[in-house]
Amino acid sequence: MKIFNAAQIREWDQYTISHDPISSIDLMEKAAKACVRWINQYFPEESLTIFCGKGNNGGDGLAIARLLSKRDITVYILDTTQKGTDDFQENLSRLEKLPHVEIRFIQTEENISEVNFDGVLIDALLGSGLNRPLQGITARLVERINQSGNMVVSIDLPSGMFADQSSLNNPQIKADHTLSFQSYKRAFLAAENSLHCGEVHILEIGLHPEFYNNTPSRDEQTDEDIIYTVYKPRNSFGHKGTFGHALLIAGSYGKIGAAVLSAEACLRSGVGLVTCHLPSCGYTIMQTSLPEVMVSTDVDKAISTTIETDLSMYKALGIGPGLGTASETRALLREVLTQYDRSVVMDADALNCVAKEPELLALIPAGSILTPHPKEFQRLFGDTSNEFDRIDLASQKAKELDLIIVLKGHHTLIALPDGRRFFNSTGNAGMATGGSGDVLTGILTGLLAQGYPGDDAAILGVYLHGLAGDLAAEKLSMEAMIAGDIIRFLGQAYKSIAEM
Ligand SMILES: NC(=O)C1=CN([C@@H]2O[C@H](COP(=O)(O)OP(=O)(O)OC[C@H]3O[C@@H](n4cnc5c(N)ncnc54)[C@H](OP(=O)(O)O)[C@@H]3O)[C@@H](O)[C@H]2O)[C@@H](O)CC1
């Protein structure tokens, strides 16, 4: 699903008005009706206090008030500008025709102290027209709404939150639910906003599909349509050679488990053969845990230092889980990156090695996949002041270095070298558990070895990983699931993708 910015959403609105055709006031009515359906379902009987600005977000609020006027409602209008937008004014006059609806105006800070915060609070102060941080009376009102302790439902966006840029540390509504229209906004994908958005519900309001189809967007959220085009059902005439041979370089004394998790995930991603290069202390552990995996043992007992096999026989290579960052291991990484010319997957300590020796970055083969979490990303590429900047920096580095950067998080980002960015839609907080990243490395390496191009491997692998995690959480709870459970549910995840 494409993610449009605020300007594109406005264009989509206009496109619908001129091509459908539908008048702008009727489109507002459609949006309000969609909100009312939701409110009636979630809060069927509660009294409502509706706060409106004088733009179209406020217009939505007034239309909602009229449609719910049989309930116990009070409307407050933040009256700090001369005149509202045309659709606001039209909805105000429609509402004023209903004498039993109480409309009050907030014009001074003193008026705020007279506000009665009753029942569910509907926030229709400001939406996508926000163009500066809130201040003065608006910030004060928002602060009071947040302090009220009432349930808050925001229309389109929590007031004070920008649709496409960081709102970190700005005054903004803390919503329990946000009802937004037609498609996701960038703001909803940022973890830094999650406490303010609450649960996000996207309501269909019938904006013109032609605009969606014909308008390119740099940002997309991975969904079933995308996965359907990326996933390649298994060739029934294949043999284990058809599905590739992957090499994993992973594990060190005390962290052989990371290698085991990664190797099993790699196997279960569908790869033909897996070899794991390990320090010799890991030999028995790996052979006992996973008889399907072949082991190449290092001369060193505790860490990986040299590799003697011919790397060109492997279709894909994953390096990092539990590896450690000893100088001998960094030398091995240098040797591997120099010798190997196909895509590699680099995670965890492989990335920390690069952070310690930044000149290694230039040796990473084009099209490789890097999977940092935010801290590893910061070690590699430096500080950013907020999540939006971090995503832009990831995108810039993916282009500059011709790499795929998978920035792990609640909505994991996949930044491609051609500038496109995908935000993953599967996964849950239960996956923030030791070994989860090792599992992802195994899956991605396995998909590359099966012949998936890097961008498809990253999109599909991250989606599968999250979906398996969702299935595990459903069965076991987010608290009790562990990384090995993600592997256990990979089969079910594959099945549900195959049925799409
Ligand atoms: N597109 C769609 O699909 C549909 C959209 N719809 C609805 O329209 C909403 C967008 O409406 P909108 O453009 O009128 O903007 P809105 O957010 O009401 O702001 C109004 C004005 O506030 C001002 N302002 C800005 N920052 C400020 C600040 N910090 N503090 C104080 N004031 C500030 C600024 O004016 P300025 O002061 O800069 O002159 C701005 O123009 C959208 O969120 C959705 O709810 C639906 O009805 C139908 C389908």
Ligand SMILES: [K+]
């Ligand atoms: K709002």
